[in-house]
Amino acid sequence: MSPSDKRSPTDKRSPADRPTIRVALLGCGTVGTEVVRLLTEQADELAARAGATVELAGIAVRRPDKHPELPPGLVTDDAAALVVRDDVDVVVELVGGIEPVRDWLLAALAAGKSVVTANKALLAEHSADLFEASDAAGVDLYFEAAVAGAIPLLRPLRESLAGDRITRVMGIVNGTTNYILSAMDNTGAGYAETLDEAGRLGYAEADPTADVDGYDAASKAAILASLAFHTRVTAKDVHREGIADVTAADLVAARVLGRTVKLLAICERVTADDGAESVSARVHPVMIPRSHQLAGVGGAFNAVYVEADAAGELMFYGQGAGGAPTASAVLGDLVAVARNRVVGGRGPRESAHAALPVRPMGQTPTRYHVSLDVADRAGVLAQVAQAFAGHGVSIAAVRQRDANDTASLVVVTHLAPDAALQSTVDEIAKLDVVHQVVSVMRVEGEDA
Numbered sequence: 001m002s003p004s005d006k007r008s009p010t011d012k013r014s015p016a017d018r019p020t021i022r023v024a025l026l027g028c029g030t031v032g033t034e035v036v037r038l039l040t041e042q043a044d045e046l047a048a049r050a051g052a053t054v055e056l057a058g059i060a061v062r063r064p065d066k067h068p069e070l071p072p073g074l075v076t077d078d079a080a081a082l083v084v085r086d087d088v089d090v091v092v093e094l095v096g097g098i099e100p101v102r103d104w105l106l107a108a109l110a111a112g113k114s115v116v117t118a119n120k121a122l123l124a125e126h127s128a129d130l131f132e133a134s135d136a137a138g139v140d141l142y143f144e145a146a147v148a149g150a151i152p153l154l155r156p157l158r159e160s161l162a163g164d165r166i167t168r169v170m171g172i173v174n175g176t177t178n179y180i181l182s183a184m185d186n187t188g189a190g191y192a193e194t195l196d197e198a199g200r201l202g203y204a205e206a207d208p209t210a211d212v213d214g215y216d217a218a219s220k221a222a223i224l225a226s227l228a229f230h231t232r233v234t235a236k237d238v239h240r241e242g243i244a245d246v247t248a249a250d251l252v253a254a255r256v257l258g259r260t261v262k263l264l265a266i267c268e269r270v271t272a273d274d275g276a277e278s279v280s281a282r283v284h285p286v287m288i289p290r291s292h293q294l295a296g297v298g299g300a301f302n303a304v305y306v307e308a309d310a311a312g313e314l315m316f317y318g319q320g321a322g323g324a325p326t327a328s329a330v331l332g333d334l335v336a337v338a339r340n341r342v343v344g345g346r347g348p349r350e351s352a353h354a355a356l357p358v359r360p361m362g363q364t365p366t367r368y369h370v371s372l373d374v375a376d377r378a379g380v381l382a383q384v385a386q387a388f389a390g391h392g393v394s395i396a397a398v399r400q401r402d403a404n405d406t407a408s409l410v411v412v413t414h415l416a417p418d419a420a421l422q423s424t425v426d427e428i429a430k431l432d433v434v435h436q437v438v439s440v441m442r443v444e445g446e447d448a
């Protein structure tokens, strides 16, 4: 697009006079394929909405010979050359991973190209560098698809809620693990077969351990905490536990009590007694009541609660993974970026002015559900209760069920620092009267 193509938003040029925004697409896998389809099928509508014809200038893939469906003149295996080409206005990155993508995007931004990306791993590590490069060049960096797929979530945080004070963001942000946990809970399906199915459906990352070990959700939590609290949180600041240790016994223990297990990302603004503010960001399995709205979120769907001082509680729900849903978010960003280029403006920049410290997990208040098999004799409950009291942890509820010479004991705590809860569980596991620690799970969504 040449500078003379710029116009005001009220300019009514005929389609023939519209400027052209030329797009370099990097990666044509699950999401990239759907972006090409939508760009082609909806070309006229997208042009009308963007105020510019949006046209592919090139498509970089690892193996051009594997893509006979793409126009040969557009396909290249040289992404580094494509992103700085003079005829490219916008780079849409759908490759994933950190290197070499980081170098490509920094080069693209430095060359004055706007960037749209779905790459949460990259943003959670290097958003500072990327924002700095986009500011230096005066171009856009959009990434709605990076968190919660199709769900408009980042734009509401960056723009709609910019006038409010967000206190908490909590939800299901990984489709693959939600698909697996839902299947294990509903049908008792096995872990491995369900993970394979999530891969076939295009939900899982290229390396699915990023999903099951919580790395993907931790990257998303870092992005959410940064945007919600106007600070910089990176993936390594996020406490991370995946679902690999969630057992059938955990799901049964949850079911018996009318609960289920979800992998949640929880980002909170924490205010200490002296008024000092910090943020906490964590990803781990959580036991929630079946009546909780997040309990009904099945398959690869995502749902995120946002709590803000003035707005109160908001909930965002929809498809969090898969080619077409993710492409929807990419196209939304592409139209926004194209519009900005047409009018000569920019979207929101990084807002990290609050510069809040990150509170370590051990100091973060949580609640535990502990299920134990204990000896069925007098004084056992007192010993277990003493262990909690010794670490300053207050008990909210105790349930006991007897079977032969063993009793099943379930303890749910009030809020306590996570480190105190961990130490309590370690001590309890060593008690002679405790035969087995059946399940230990953090709890959300119940009255304390």
Ligand SMILES: NC(=O)c1ccc[n+]([C@@H]2O[C@H](COP(=O)([O-])OP(=O)(O)OC[C@H]3O[C@@H](n4cnc5c(N)ncnc54)[C@H](O)[C@@H]3O)[C@@H](O)[C@H]2O)c1
Residues within 6 Å of the ligand: 026, 027, 028, 029, 030, 031, 032, 060, 061, 062, 063, 077, 079, 093, 094, 095, 096, 097, 118, 119, 120, 121, 145, 146, 149, 202, 203, 204, 205, 206, 320, 321, 322, 323, 326
């Ligand atoms: N699949 C989803 O549901 C989903 C949802 C949200 C975000 N994302 C993100 O979108 C991105 C792409 O995900 P995907 O599922 O489409 O992955 P994919 O593995 O299906 O596709 C990746 C593409 O990148 C290409 N590629 C790899 N190395 C390359 C190189 N050196 N040069 C050029 N091309 C190269 C591959 O050929 C392939 O076409 C990732 O960042 C992912 O985290 C995916």
Ligand SMILES: N[C@@H](CCO)C(=O)O
Residues within 6 Å of the ligand: 146, 147, 148, 149, 173, 174, 175, 176, 177, 203, 204, 205, 211, 216, 320, 321, 322
């Ligand atoms: N692998 C990711 C894709 C969406 O970001 C998931 O399962 O949620």
Ligand code: NA
Residues within 6 Å of the ligand: 144, 145, 146, 147, 148, 149, 150, 151, 152, 153, 154, 329
């Ligand atoms: Na999104």
